[in-house]
Amino acid sequence: MQLFDASQCIQGVMGNTTSLRPALTWTVRAAHCAMEILTKQTDARLVTLTLQGDRDAFGELVRRHQTSAYNVARRIVGDPQDALDVTQDAFVRAYDALASFDRRRPFAPWLHTIVANLALNLAQRRRPTESLEHDFEISDMTTNPERGILAAEQQQRVRQALLQLPPAWRAVVELRHFQDMSYQEISDTLNLPVSDVKSHLFRARQKLKHLFEQTE
Template sequence: MVEQGLIRAAQSGDRDALITLLREIEGHVYKTAFYILHNEQDALDASQEALIRVYTKIGSYEEKAQFKTWVQRIVTNICIDKFRKTKPTVSIDEHELVFKDKQNVERDVLSTYLAEDIREAIDQLPEHHRTVIVLRYLQDFSYNEIADCLDLPLNTVKSYLFRARQQLQNRLQEYQKGGVSG
């Protein structure tokens, strides 16, 4: 959680406070961008653009909204714009294939495939459903924070989440039945 004093100092022109603030949020910004865009380079570009926007617009931030909600709105809007311009691709990072426990290789392989299938299922969701899933389950936002971030009515957020969970459940039914045979 970002300290309000740090935000005020950054708004007052304290360059060190602003840099500290940007460093505190950059991981969250990248995580959101990556899970929406599913591409490391696009996520890095979107993160950089979002951090620059926070840097240039910190003076316009008003404390009536939570700072993290304000930042997430910025990065989400940038990602949605990028997503509309490019078709997303799904990739597996090489580090996901490194096994930490050699005795449980089978479990690790299944876990890797499940994680990939979940990412692919999320990627297949309509843009608005994918965005609320990312904010709710990967960024741990409350329903109200998502509504503020996306400038949507609370009931719309609830509806999007309900439909997105239903779609994910339908796409992942093979795992609910005990795994994929293969």
Template sequence: MVEPELIRSAQAGDRGALITILRSIETHVYRTAYYILGNEQDAMDAAQEALIRIYTKIDTYEEKALFKTWVQRIVTNICIDKFRRFKPTVSIDEHNMVFRTESNVEEELIFADFAKDIQQAIDKLPEQHRAVIVLRYLQDFSYNEIADSLNLPLNTVKSYLFRARQRLQTLLHDYQKGGVRG
């Protein structure tokens, strides 16, 4: 959570405050970009572009919306624009999805395979459905925060989530039969 005083300092031209803000949000920005775009290189590019945009546009932020919502709107829009320009390649790094402390080799292999199928299923969603799934389940945004982030009506967000969950359920049902096919 970025403190409002820090934001106001950055908006007033305090470069140190702005750098502190960027460092505190860079992991969240990257994570969102990674889950929307599906591979590390594209996510790094999008995250960098989002951080630059936040850096140059912080003076336009108004406290009408939560800062995290404003940030997620920026990164999500950049990702959707990139997604429309090209179809990203699927690249999954299972060990970055969830950190586990106890290791059972067979359990880890099953989990890694399932994590790959989850990412592949998410990658099969249309970009708007993918965005709402990422914001809801990976960034833990409320429906209202998602609506604000994506500049969509609340009912549209609910509809996208409903359809995305249905599609994911269908795709992940196939997991029990040997993996996501599609």
């Protein structure tokens, strides 16, 4: 199926080729087609291809999930550069542990648990104030500037408040509210007793409520 797709794809682009260097053009186009075919594969198929030795398939998984993984790390560690480092490390860990991934389950939550753990480890090593010093980008200012400013202020407020929580509380909030995990799943991910998960979460909410009331 994949070979058939590839030959169809290459035939399609070769029909329009008028270059004087057909071999080079063919190679470039073939590589482009191979990439295009990978982008159409499901995550589970890409994992299978990676396990069969196709590293490009893992590259496609990275391109597909790097933004969501980066955002998980960003919400826990705060600093953009740290978040990039954590994301990169998480993908390498994921590659090493790929054989243990159950392909009947979605890939993103599995990856996010690795990111969350690495981010938590890093955040716990950092001083709590370090992560508060970074400015965040203000998005969507062009379409409706006034609304954009309000949204950005609200976003900034939420971020500042979340980043004032202890890292373990932040990680629990991330997994509960952004990854929609149950108490048991969070407990398994962070290797914490369920009672600690509940305690962190409830106290985090209490503190956030308090922080929001202060800024209103």
